[in-house]
Amino acid sequence: MLKTFAKGGIHPPENKLSAEKAIEILPVCEMVTIPISQHIGAPAKVIVKKNDTVKVGQIIAESGGFVSANIHSSVSGTVQKIEETFDASGYKRMSVTIKVEGDEWLETIDRSPEVVRQCTLSSEEIVKKITAAGIVGLGGATFPTQIKLMIPKGMTADTLIINGVECEPYLTADDRLMLEKGEEILVGVSILMKALNVSKAIIGIENNKTKAIAHIDNLAKSFQGISVQALKVQYPQGGEKQLIKACIGREVPSGGLPIAVGAVVQNVGTAFAVYEAVQKNKPLFERVVTVTGKSLKKPSNFLARVGTPLTALIEAAGGLPDDTGKIISGGPMMGKALRSAEVPMTKGTSGVLILPNPEAKRKIIQECIRCAKCVSACPMGLEPYLMMPLSERRIFDRLEKEKVMDCIECGSCSYTCPSNRPLLDYIRLGKASVGAIMRSRKK
Amino acid sequence: MNNLLNVSLSPHAKSSDSVNKLMRNVIIAMLPIMLFSFYYFGIGAIIVTLVSITSALMFEWIISKFILKREPNLSDGSALITGMLLAFNVPSNLPFWIVMIGALVAIGVGKMSFGGLGTNIFNPALVGRVFLLISFPVQTTSWPKPLDSFTSYTDAVTGATPLAILKEELKKGEKVSDILEKLPSFMDLFIGKIGGSLGEVAALAILIGMIYMLATKTITWHIPVSVLGSIFVVAGTLWLINDEKFINPFFHLLTGGILLGAVFMATDYVTSPMTGKGQIIYGIGIGVITIIIRIAGAYPEGISFAILIMNGLTPLINMYIKPKRFGEVVKNGK
Numbered sequence: 001m002l003k004t005f006a007k008g009g010i011h012p013p014e015n016k017l018s019a020e021k022a023i024e025i026l027p028v029c030e031m032v033t034i035p036i037s038q039h040i041g042a043p044a045k046v047i048v049k050k051n052d053t054v055k056v057g058q059i060i061a062e063s064g065g066f067v068s069a070n071i072h073s074s075v076s077g078t079v080q081k082i083e084e085t086f087d088a089s090g091y092k093r094m095s096v097t098i099k100v101e102g103d104e105w106l107e108t109i110d111r112s113p114e115v116v117r118q119c120t121l122s123s124e125e126i127v128k129k130i131t132a133a134g135i136v137g138l139g140g141a142t143f144p145t146q147i148k149l150m151i152p153k154g155m156t157a158d159t160l161i162i163n164g165v166e167c168e169p170y171l172t173a174d175d176r177l178m179l180e181k182g183e184e185i186l187v188g189v190s191i192l193m194k195a196l197n198v199s200k201a202i203i204g205i206e207n208n209k210t211k212a213i214a215h216i217d218n219l220a221k222s223f224q225g226i227s228v229q230a231l232k233v234q235y236p237q238g239g240e241k242q243l244i245k246a247c248i249g250r251e252v253p254s255g256g257l258p259i260a261v262g263a264v265v266q267n268v269g270t271a272f273a274v275y276e277a278v279q280k281n282k283p284l285f286e287r288v289v290t291v292t293g294k295s296l297k298k299p300s301n302f303l304a305r306v307g308t309p310l311t312a313l314i315e316a317a318g319g320l321p322d323d324t325g326k327i328i329s330g331g332p333m334m335g336k337a338l339r340s341a342e343v344p345m346t347k348g349t350s351g352v353l354i355l356p357n358p359e360a361k362r363k364i365i366q367e368c369i370r371c372a373k374c375v376s377a378c379p380m381g382l383e384p385y386l387m388m389p390l391s392e393r394r395i396f397d398r399l400e401k402e403k404v405m406d407c408i409e410c411g412s413c414s415y416t417c418p419s420n421r422p423l424l425d426y427i428r429l430g431k432a433s434v435g436a437i438m439r440s441r442k443k
Numbered sequence: 444m445n446n447l448l449n450v451s452l453s454p455h456a457k458s459s460d461s462v463n464k465l466m467r468n469v470i471i472a473m474l475p476i477m478l479f480s481f482y483y484f485g486i487g488a489i490i491v492t493l494v495s496i497t498s499a500l501m502f503e504w505i506i507s508k509f510i511l512k513r514e515p516n517l518s519d520g521s522a523l524i525t526g527m528l529l530a531f532n533v534p535s536n537l538p539f540w541i542v543m544i545g546a547l548v549a550i551g552v553g554k555m556s557f558g559g560l561g562t563n564i565f566n567p568a569l570v571g572r573v574f575l576l577i578s579f580p581v582q583t584t585s586w587p588k589p590l591d592s593f594t595s596y597t598d599a600v601t602g603a604t605p606l607a608i609l610k611e612e613l614k615k616g617e618k619v620s621d622i623l624e625k626l627p628s629f630m631d632l633f634i635g636k637i638g639g640s641l642g643e644v645a646a647l648a649i650l651i652g653m654i655y656m657l658a659t660k661t662i663t664w665h666i667p668v669s670v671l672g673s674i675f676v677v678a679g680t681l682w683l684i685n686d687e688k689f690i691n692p693f694f695h696l697l698t699g700g701i702l703l704g705a706v707f708m709a710t711d712y713v714t715s716p717m718t719g720k721g722q723i724i725y726g727i728g729i730g731v732i733t734i735i736i737r738i739a740g741a742y743p744e745g746i747s748f749a750i751l752i753m754n755g756l757t758p759l760i761n762m763y764i765k766p767k768r769f770g771e772v773v774k775n776g777k
Contacts, residue, residue, distance in 0.1 A: 254770040332456040367561035411454030
C-alpha cells in the first residue's frame, strides 16, 4: 500500500535522467576550496595555517558553537590560502584553499571495502564519533546531525524515519546510494537507532524508485526493527513534516519539531555517512552528487570530494552546454540558482542541475484569477494567493495570523500558478520580516 | 562563459498550466452546448452567439484601451467566455441590439468597472443577463420552440418553458400530478428538446462539458456537486412531504439553468471561494436560494440570482473559511 501525506502536493515531471547511471568516483582535482560554513549554525573555526600540509580526513576547522560542525580536509596537500571566497550562496565566506599533492589518507581511516556490521559502542560514544566526523544532514538542510540525536529533556523518540524519498525532480544521488550501498546504509540506520535508543526505523522511499525499494526491503530482512515504506510519487513527499505524516500518520504541530511527535528524521545519505564515520573512522569529506540536465551530454552521479569546483563536476558530465541559462545547486524545486559555477561543492550539494535557456527564464506575470490552485497545492494548508499581497503591502500582523512561518518553502504554489505569480518570493520576504518581528518580541 | 546566467529564487520549475490554457479548456467544454443550441434554435442561436461574443470582445478592447488605458489582452479568452455564457443565458429570438447592451453591461459594469479579470466580485455574464431580464422582461422571457424555428430569428414561434408552465399551473391551484402531463418528458429535458435559453436546454451537452472540465482539472467537484446535491436534497425533501404541491427533484435539476449555472457559472474562478470547504458552503447556498426562488419567488427561475447573491458573499466566505492548517490540531498521545 502506498502512503502519502494528507493534503496538497504536486506532481512535477520526474526527469530522473541519471537514474541508471552507477556512481562514478570523480578524480581528485588540482585545487579544492573548502568553505568553513557548510552547515546551518555557527561557522567552524579554522585550525590550520597557510603552508601547513594536510592529509585526507584531517580536521581543518573545529566546530564553532553548539549548532556547528567540524570540517575536514577532503584532499592531501598544502594549504595555499585562507580567505573569503564566493560560495554557492553567492556571498563571500571564509574558505580554506588546498593545493592537492597525491592522495594520502589518515591512517586511522579504514579503507577496506568490507562491510562492518557489528557495532559495540554505546549511545554516547556513537554521538561523539558522529560529532567528530562533522556529519550534517545530507538531504540539503545541512543541520548538524549530532543535535538531532540529543533528545531534549522531557521528550522521547520512538521512531526513526529515514528519508529516501528524493522527491526533487532530476536528482538521483540517494537512489543510487541505496542501490549501491544498501547494506552500509542499513548498518548506519541501526547505529542511529542505537544512538536514539529507539526500536523502530522506517525507510520512506518514493514509488518511482521500485528497484531501490525492492533492494532495501530485501536487505532489511536481516536487520531488526527496520522496515521500508513505499510512498506515493508526490512532491514534497520528502519534506520532513510530510514524510512523518506519510510514514506514521502523526502531524508535527505548527512551530514544533519532529521530536514533539516522537520522531527523528535522517536522510539515507546521512545514514551512510554515519556508517562510514562510526564503523570506518571516516569523517564526512565526500558525497554523491547528481550532475544533470536535459541539455547535458552525460548526466551522471559522482562521488566527489567536498571543495571540488562545480566546473569540474560539470566538465566530467560532458561540459557546460552553450545554451545554458541557469546553473542550480540542488534540484529544480528548492535548489539555488548560481551566479557562476566557479564555486566549491559542499556537504549539502546533492545535485547540480543545468537548465537551457528558454526554460531557465521565468514567464510573464499575469493577474491572479483566483483559481485556488495554490491553495490546493499547499502541503501546509496555507493560502499563498492571500499571503503574497499581504507581504507585498507589508501587513505583517495579518501575515503572522495566516501562519506564514509554517511555510516550508517547497515552491508548490509558484510551480502550480497559471498566472506565473512569484508567490513564494513574496512569502519568503514576508517570512523574513515576520520572523524578525517575532524574535524582537521575545527579547 | 559568454552569456549571463539567470539567478532567480526557487522553484525553477513551472507547471504547464497557464491562464490561456485553463480558459481554453472552459471554451472547449462549452462547444457541445453551443452546437446543441445551433441545432435546436437555428439561425437565431447563431446570430445571438456571434453578436454576444463579438460585442464582449469589442467592449473589453475599447474599455481597456480608452478608459483603463492599458494594453487590451483579449488572448486570455475570458471575454470570449463571458460572451459565450451571456449568449447561453438568453433566448435565440432576442434582438441583436439587446444582446449588445447585455454584453456592454456584462463587460463594462460586471468586469471592467472592478478593474478587469481577477478583481470582479460578480460573474460578468450573469450581471449582463440579470440586467437584461429586469430591463427587457418581455423580450428575454419569450422562448422559441426548439426545432421549430430553424430559419427564423426574432419572428420565431415561441412557447413557455417547463418551469413557467409549472409556476402558472401551480398558481391556478392545479395538482402536480395533473401538471406533469402538460410537461415535456424526462428524455426531452435531458437532450434539450424544450423551450429555454440557448445554453440551458441540453442537459446532456452540459454534462459532457462538466466531465471534460473535471478530467482536465479545470474545475474541482466541490461546486457542481454541492449545488446540484443541495437542490436535490431540498427539492426532494419538499417532494416527499407533499408530492401534489411540489414537483420531483429530477425535474428541478433538468429544467432551467441549474445545470448550466452549477457547471459553468458558479464555478467561475474569480467569483467563487478559494477553499474546498468554502466552495461547498457557497454551492449549498446557491442550491438553497435557487429552490426558494423557484418555489416562493416571483420568477420561475432562480439560479442567476442565487449565484449573484453567493458571489457577493464570497469575500466573506474567504475571510472566515480557512483551509485546515498542517499541524493546527495538536494530537494528544502523539
